[in-house]
Amino acid sequence: DVKVTQSSRYLVKRTGEKVFLECVQDMDHENMFWYRQDPGLGLRLIYFSYDVKMKEKGDIPEGYSVSREKKERFSLILESASTNQTSMYLCASSSGLAGLQGEQYFGPGTRLTVT
């Protein structure tokens, strides 16, 4: 059973703080993703990684960066948190094998509030 874990369920940070969100998967998946989920906007891709140390920007990368030093771990970094980054953040992973594209496994989410 695929397990994707996220370091925190709830997080409250102040404007300007540097914020780290951690995600770990235990299925040896090549691909990992960070989304933010907002009511009425659905899921929007922030960043994507298809291999260790590899990353690609998603639809809304501004204000975020990522790190993938190990295959199982994908970190999202908010360099200087702002109130408009208050959101639910979802991490996901998927296999890189042909035929399994699109089958993403999600973490429980981190609800981040920036005050």
Added chain:
Amino acid sequence: AQRVTQPEKLLSVFKGAPVELKCNYSYSGSPELFWYVQYSRQRLQLLLRHISRESIKGFTADLNKGETSFHLKKPFAQEEDSAMYYCALVYGNNRLAFGKGNQVVVIP
């Protein structure tokens, strides 16, 4: 560019009534589509994929390339179907484009 449209934000149905969630897509390549579901206080999970042509929890979805649609249907809604549903499309490098989601409320 790829795009997934789910026109209705909120859908309320009575228990036992049919439910249909609409999904339309725009994509230049060969489409691969999915429905994901998120129950209250649970993580987002895959419900079904068009390639499998299977029925999961009584739900089915047929890919109609002519109408560029992948509507989700269930003939008799149950209370446990209350959830948020997302239609999603695979595009370049294993990414998913999600629709904005449908909140389904099944009224007992």
